[in-house]
Structures are given as structure tokens and as C-alpha cells.
Amino acid sequence: MSFLDDAPWRSNIFTGEWRPGGAGDAPVFEPATGEELARSGRASIGNVAEAAEVAKSAQAEWAALPFTQRAAIMRRAGQIFLENTEEISEWIIRESGGIGPKAGLEIHVASEECFEAAALASHPTGEILRSEMPRLSFSRRVPSGVVGVIAPFNFPLILSIRSVAPALALGNAVILKPDPRTAVCGGVVLARVFEEAGVPAGVMSMLPGGADVGEALVTDPRVRVIAFTGSTAAGRSVGALAGQHLKRVHLELGGNSALIVMDDVDLERAVSVGAFGSFMHQGQICMTTGRHIVDAKIAGDYARLLAEHADHTPVGDPKSGQVALGPLIDAKQRDRVHSMVSDSVAAGATLLAGGTYEELFYRPTVLSNVPTQSPAYCEEVFGPVAPVVSYSSLDEAVAMASSSPYGLSLGILSNDGLRALELASRIPTGAIHINDQTVGDEAVIPFGGTGNSGNGSRMGGLANLDAYTETQWVTAQSELPTYPF
Numbered sequence: 338m339s340f341l342d343d344a345p346w347r348s349n350i351f352t353g354e355w356r357p358g359g360a361g362d363a364p365v366f367e368p369a370t371g372e373e374l375a376r377s378g379r380a381s382i383g384n385v386a387e388a389a390e391v392a393k394s395a396q397a398e399w400a401a402l403p404f405t406q407r408a409a410i411m412r413r414a415g416q417i418f419l420e421n422t423e424e425i426s427e428w429i430i431r432e433s434g435g436i437g438p439k440a441g442l443e444i445h446v447a448s449e450e451c452f453e454a455a456a457l458a459s460h461p462t463g464e465i466l467r468s469e470m471p472r473l474s475f476s477r478r479v480p481s482g483v484v485g486v487i488a489p490f491n492f493p494l495i496l497s498i499r500s501v502a503p504a505l506a507l508g509n510a511v512i513l514k515p516d517p518r519t520a521v522c523g524g525v526v527l528a529r530v531f532e533e534a535g536v537p538a539g540v541m542s543m544l545p546g547g548a549d550v551g552e553a554l555v556t557d558p559r560v561r562v563i564a565f566t567g568s569t570a571a572g573r574s575v576g577a578l579a580g581q582h583l584k585r586v587h588l589e590l591g592g593n594s595a596l597i598v599m600d601d602v603d604l605e606r607a608v609s610v611g612a613f614g615s616f617m618h619q620g621q622i623c624m625t626t627g628r629h630i631v632d633a634k635i636a637g638d639y640a641r642l643l644a645e646h647a648d649h650t651p652v653g654d655p656k657s658g659q660v661a662l663g664p665l666i667d668a669k670q671r672d673r674v675h676s677m678v679s680d681s682v683a684a685g686a687t688l689l690a691g692g693t694y695e696e697l698f699y700r701p702t703v704l705s706n707v708p709t710q711s712p713a714y715c716e717e718v719f720g721p722v723a724p725v726v727s728y729s730s731l732d733e734a735v736a737m738a739s740s741s742p743y744g745l746s747l748g749i750l751s752n753d754g755l756r757a758l759e760l761a762s763r764i765p766t767g768a769i770h771i772n773d774q775t776v777g778d779e780a781v782i783p784f785g786g787t788g789n790s791g792n793g794s795r796m797g798g799l800a801n802l803d804a805y806t807e808t809q810w811v812t813a814q815s816e817l818p819t820y821p822f
Contacts, residue, residue, distance in 0.1 A: 340421040341428070341521075344529055350378035350545065351528040352388045353395075353538030359384045360546065365521055368434040368664040368697050369654040377520040380544035385512070385553040388542035392483045392510035393559045395539030400480045400508030408458040411506050414534035415451030418444055425494070427656075428522040433493055434663040434697075436655040439618050443494040443522075449780040450498045454506035457801055463808075472814035478806040480508035481585070482561040485554040487575070489567045490516040490666050491621040491719075493523025495778065500564035500587075501527055503801035505536065509562075512542045514554055518666055520545035555579050555586075562805060563587070564796065566623075569717075569743075569789045576792060587794035587804055589785060591717040592745030593627040594775035595738040597728075597760070598639060599751040600632035607750045608642040614748065614774025615723035616650060616701045619662050621670075623790070624746040624768070624776045628714060629725040630737050636727035640705040643723055644689035647701035662721060664697035671697050674720030678702055681713035686724070709737070717743070735763045744787035746775040767791070 348362040349355040359381025364373045399407070418425065422444050429440035463477035484504040488497040497513055504511050515524030528543040544550055555563055555578045563586045565575045572590040579586035596614055598607050614626030631639045655663035665671045671694060681704055682688050691702030699720055707714045707724040714724050728734040738747065747766040749757040754771050761769045767786035770777055778784060783800035785791050796804050 340424050341525065341529060344532065346377075346525045346529065348376045348378055350380050350384060351525075351532070351541075351543040352384070352391060353540070353542065358544070358546075363517060365432060366518075367431045368666055369431070369656070374431060375521065377517075377525065377545055379517070380514075380546040380550050382549055382553040384544055385550055385557055388512050388544060389483060389557045389559040391539040392512060392542060395537060396480065396482060396508070396510035399510060399537060399540045404458040407506055407508065408455040410531075410534045410536055411451045411455035411458065411502060414502070414530050415448040415455070417530045417533050418448040418451065425522065425526055428526065429494060430655045430663075432522050433490060433519050434655060434666060435618055436660060436663055437658055443492060446495045446778065446780060447498045450495075450502045453780040453798070454502035454801070457503055458506045460799075460802060466810075468812070470812075470814075472812050474810070474812045477809050477811060478507075478802060479809050481805055481807055482509060483559050484509045484511050484562045484564065484805060485557075485560040486511060486513045487551050487554065487563065487565045487567065488513065488515050488523055490519045490523065491618065491623075493519035494526060496566045497523050497527055499780070499796060501541070504562075504564075504805045505531070505541065507801070507805045509805055510540045512544060512554060512560065514544050514546060514551055517545050517547065551575070552578065555584070556582055558582070561585070564804070565589070572791070586792070587785075587796055588791045589623070589794070589796065590789060590791050591743060592623045592625070592786065592790050593715070593717050593741045593743045594624055594746040594748070595628045595630050595741070595764075596626045596748040596750065596775055597734050597738055598629065598631040598635070599749070599753075599757070600634045601752040602635075602750045604635060604638060604642065608639060608646055610748075610750060610774045611639075611723065612643060612646040612650070612701075614776055616647070616662060616721045617776055619665055619699065620721040621666065621719050622776055624778075625719070626723065626748065626775045627717060628738075628741070629723055630734055631725060631727055633727040633729050636705075636725060640689055640703060640725040643725065644703040647690035647703050647723070650701045652698050652700060662698075662701060665699055665720060666697075668697065670719065671699055674699055674718055674722065677712040677716065677718050677720075678704070678722060681707060681711035681724070684708050684711040686711055686713065691721070709740070715741075731760060735760065738764045742789040745790035746770065746777070746786075748773055748775040
């Protein structure tokens, strides 16, 4: 039996055991072909309440385990990802529409997230504090309790595991709600990994479902922390709802990241960097290069070469292994992308490449002379679209890059790295990449955005200690004090 078929996950949800969901089941489709790959369970609002109750009970025993046991389970989970790379990769390719290297990246990062989480389990939990009173005073970190994780479709494995693994390692229980469009590679895979690794029953649940399930997760009083990754519009709703229930919420939202290209670059290499930033995984990444802000001296040549790269980029079924771009996730997303491209051309942008599609396969698209009020420039496209605009001075470049309400990632390409770093310091953003494009993530980094890209929360590396624990103040003294009343 294979790693996935060794358990009855088909048409089921996971709450420490595989069982039918309260909302039945639904098909799992392959975007490239429209083929039904399997059926996965669908959770109901009632399932959320059941999972939260079980999680609350199981969490206390899980947190009480020696940290070495939790760390060992995390290390085992990381190894299970690597041992089952081929099977997991196939699901990422077929269910999410990613090409083989993208699937490999997800599995690599997933395993590293588990290994890094294992180290968190043994991290110092507090510090001795000074006190003017004759007593011992110290702070300590304690698990938050039950953590709800709501993950999207685009990088379904990475964007789930980066919250699930550290939360578990620090002694929390976790309820994961993956996007129903990637319920297997973003949900079932994680449930199977941690089931095999030895996480006790009830400590982790996996509940695919729609917005009603997500809302129930946010409002359930037993769930104390929410980690949400998704669109800015949905994040606003999640944040508002969590605030009403006095819950901590980590929001990693959309982006419209700028790539500033100075006139001293190697033009061909700069275009290659820019193409990757805009077209990787069909542009369905929050950190995608959404605006190419190029020095006016080279903007025309840059746009022309970028269009040539787009025209020569193969698009098709990713399981063929012969393409660089696969399909968009569904027809709704494709139609949104095409509408934004068409509206931007109607507003005055010049279409240099792409702008066409077959089924869900959208050609990599390059727009030049893009009006700064057009949809492709102002909004997050979430498709393989590269808008190119020019600047005449570095002050103008700063103003253009800073004008977006998003603040997730920034790239600057220049032959003078220090000058680029100085320029970046003038632009508000969550991440800066000098001489690289805007897409980047590692298990050890504190990741998060500002403005419409998030609420400033940081997840990853040591930032997970703040994300998934509570800080407690403790005092102790040998005798009872004497008070004046």
C-alpha cells in the first residue's frame, strides 16, 4: 500500500480518526484536465465544535509530554515527507497545477519546517526577571491551547505546515482547514504525516470545508489563535471576527510586490529574474512580482526582452514534465485574470505578449506603458501577468513602489548592492531582496507583511515562539507577606 492509500482518507475528514464529514464529500479535480482524481470529505460546522472539544482535552496531555518526545515526533514528520516525496509530489502537481520543481520545493520546505519546529520544542521557555520584592520573579512561555489554521490553494503544503508544525511542537493542538480545491495535498497529506509520526489522537484535526467552516473555527471559544493565509478581503473578515472574540490572529494576505530595476544591470539576467518573479506557478503567489518599475533608459528594451521570454515559455499539463507553467486553479480565477488584462489594455496599456488562454492555461503576459490606475498595476492579479512601467529618478521609483497599499515583498536589481539597500530602506515592506525577485521563503525566517498584506504578524523561525505561545509572569516566595489590612 502507498503512503496515502494506507489509510481510509477518501471521502473522509480527520479528527484523530478518519470518518465521514458532516457535509458529505466532494470531488477533487485536476485543473489541467478536469479529471476527478478522488473524493475528499467535507466538514460541517458541527464537526468544528466536535474537533475543538476533542482538541482542548487532548492538548493538555500533549503539552505535558517531555519536550524531547514532541521534538522526536516533529523530526519523524519531516522524514516522512522526504520518504514519500514521489507520491506527495504527484498530488501537488495534479491537484494544485504546479510543475515538478514547485512540488519539490513544497516538500523540501515542509520537511524543513518540521525539523525547525523540533528545535523550538527545546528552546528556553522564559527568563528570570528582577524584582524589588524579596521573591523569585520570572516569565515563561506556555502553549496558547488550540490553534486554528486556515490555508489557501496556491502553495497548499507550505502554507499549512508553516503554522501546523511549530504550533504542535510548542504544545498546542491544531485544527487545520485546507482550501477544498487542494484538500489532499494541503490537508490529507499533513494529517497522514502526523498520524504516521505519532501525534496522539485529537491533537490534530483536518477539516476541509467552505467559508462557514472557517467562520466556525474563528468563532469557537476553544480555539484561541487563528493563523490565516489568503486574500486581503477574506483576511479583513477573519481579522474583524477574531477581534470580536478577543483572539490573536496572524494574517498573511495578498501582495502587489514591486521589482525596481536600475539602469546598471545586466539586462538579460535582469529580465530572467523578473520573468521568474511574475510567472512562477502561474503568478499564483502572494509575493509574485506584480509591478516591474524600470529605469526609463532601459524600460523599452526590458519590456521587449521580457515579452520574448514570455513567448518562449512553455505552458501545459504539468505532469508532462515539459512545461514551465501549468493551469490556473479554476475558471473563476482565469476569468478574473483575463478581465484585469483586458481592462488594463482598454485603459491604455500595450499588450506585448500573452493575454490569451486555452481552458485554464493562461499564457504568460507582458504589458508595457501601463497606466498606474489600471487594474493590472493597482491590484493583485494572481496570474502570470507582468506590468512594466518606467521611472525617471530614484525618488520617483520610491514613490511608485511605495504607492501600493500592499507591503509584502520588494526586489531591487542593481550592480551596486549597497545603493540598492539604501533605496530599499525608504520603501515600507515586509521583506527585501537585493538582486533577486520578490518570491522567497525559508523555514528559518520571520515572514509577514504590512498594510493590506497583513497585520504585521510574523511566522517562521523564532517568531513562532511569539505566534503560538502565551507569556506568563510567575512569582514565588518562601513566606506569606504581611499586609496592612
